[in-house]
Amino acid sequence: METDKRRVQELAARYVCPGRVRTFRALGVDLVIGRREGYRIWDLDGGELLDLHLNGGVFNLGHRNPELVATLVDALGALDVGNHHFPSAARAELGEALARHTPGALQYSVFASGGGEAIDCALKTARHATKRRKIVSVAKGYHGHTGLALAAGDERFAAMFLSGGPPGEFVQVPWNDLDAMGGALAGGDVAAVVLETIPATLGFPMPAPGYLAGVKALCERHGALYVADEVQTGLGRSGTLWAVEQHGVEPDVLVTGKGLSGGLYPIAATVLTPRVAGWLDEDGWGHVSTFGGAEVGCRVAQRVLEITTRPAAVAGAKDAGERLADGLERIRARHRDWLVEIRRAGLVMGLRFAHPQGGMRMTRALYESGLWAMFAAHDPSVLQFKPGLLADAALCDEILERFEAGVARCLGSAA
Ligand SMILES: Cc1ncc(COP(=O)(O)O)c(C=O)c1O
Structure with a gap:
């Protein structure tokens, strides 16, 4: 599997876009997406990630709904x-x-x-x-x-x-x-x-x-x-x-x-x-x-x-947004010096960290903690936090758990 992954990366670098392969490698993200279902994606080497990036909302209703x-x-x-x-x-x-x-x-x-x-x-x-x-x-x-x-x-x-x-x-x-x-x-x-x-x-x-x-x-x-x-x-x-x-x-x-x-x-x-x-x-x-x-x-x-536009989907998205916001506020209370701002409208969220590259650092730490979320390209102090419309309570809790593990990992690696 690992060999497969390396082969795809080499092919991509040679025939598709060397700059992208190089940039992600430098960021510590060597993801090659294989299986995908709902809000989960699996790396070709089997590693599982919750998808909080959704390619900008492409997978709002989940992968392969x-x-x-x-x-x-x-x-x-x-x-x-x-x-x-x-x-x-x-x-x-x-x-x-x-x-x-x-x-x-x-x-x-x-x-x-x-x-x-x-x-x-x-x-x-x-x-x-x-x-x-x-x-x-x-x-x-x-x-x-x-x-x-x-x-x-x-x-x-x-x-x-x-x-x-x-x-x-x-x-x-x-x-x-x-x-x-x-x-x-x-x-x-x-x-x-x-x-x-x-x-x-x-x-x-x-x-x-x-x-x-x-x-x-x-x-x-x-x-x-x-x-x-x-x-x-x-x-x-x-x-x-x-x-x-x-x-x-x-x-x-x-x-x-x-x-x-x-x-x-x-x-x-x-x-x-x-x-x-x-x-x-x-x-x-x-x-x-x-x-x-x-x-x-x-x-x-x-x-x-x-x-x-189904009423159940609209209500579910509201609940998910609120559950995640509450959880993020609790995490912020424990890490006030790091997670300095939570911006939110529904499921559109931006988390600002107390370092100009904080969102970028979090991208890597979260990747290592089983969450795929990306920093904002023109303000890398911010992490884009973009859960899907059909996220249920159990998924929200899993996201929060992995997010807090990522915060600890990020702060640990910076120490
Ligand atoms: C706000 C916004 N507008 C336009 C686009 C362009 O969309 P596409 O990549 O499908 O051309 C994007 C893509 O990321 C976007 O985020």
Whole structure:
């Protein structure tokens, strides 16, 4: 088994991405995922981990959720990816379900094969609707690695691929700073503000009271669109189906991805209000994606929405969030000098530690204690703590037990 693992790592380093293999090795994480079920994953050498990262929410409903596997198998009995040029029952019915489950006037869904592509489509929509080019986003936020999404993200990657556009076209402002946002919008030349409702790569700092509603009001005043990136915070993870709902914001565009796939078939969606969706009428080929809205994926996504909105799932997620928060507070009481802040909205949590690399150190210590959770890329003092929507009480207790063992291991190794 160990040999198998080494062979996969060597192949990956030689044929896929040497930089990633090297970086994880340096972090002390030599994971090659083999078996996976529910919220557990097993390393190829047999080591078991509870998955608290869920690939950003892809596995919100668990790995290989049996209902979703059955839906996919059933869909494969009759369908394939379909032909994106034509109307299809699977796409149309998923579009209808998304319109029903998204806030305000959101109605039309443009399907994509991933979140970055869906963000690109959102920003293209804003440029078409406003006839302006400028995009405002939050410094050190993240919207994917495709063209416009990359340019709206952190300059670490935008600069790497020369994607920032002419100076002043992609403007970044600090999170939770309404004055800075007002300044960026004041010129009346901004097409869209794109915001993660709770920015993951920043370690899930919560929106200050009134911040998101304030941004929406500024967008309305200055004729810019509000694009809600709910790729990580959507689908019940924050305590409501979409995190923006808690902030009284009805976005012009909402982007969902990751968990929409059920972890089984890639799919994402850009949901538009009719007011901004003019291009869909003007030229239906304004955005084309061969695999976006693959029919078998649509069937899975529709089931994801149905499972996520079941009253029992909503109540269970609330209980799990509270049980974990209580447990984390108890652990914090015992380690006040180390675990300095618990940020939480539902199951979206960021734990800040008393060292600039604290979240990164915890990633390794937790890995060695049987928990897979990752630090926030743009603030490594924070650990992203992202349990799944269907976590039960026993799983929450097991998570807490392993987490506390990880804290002890981390503090022990630092001593
Ligand atoms: C908030 C957010 N937006 C967009 C994306 C891009 O999604 P994808 O990797 O599917 O392109 C991600 C991916 O991590 C994300 O976390």
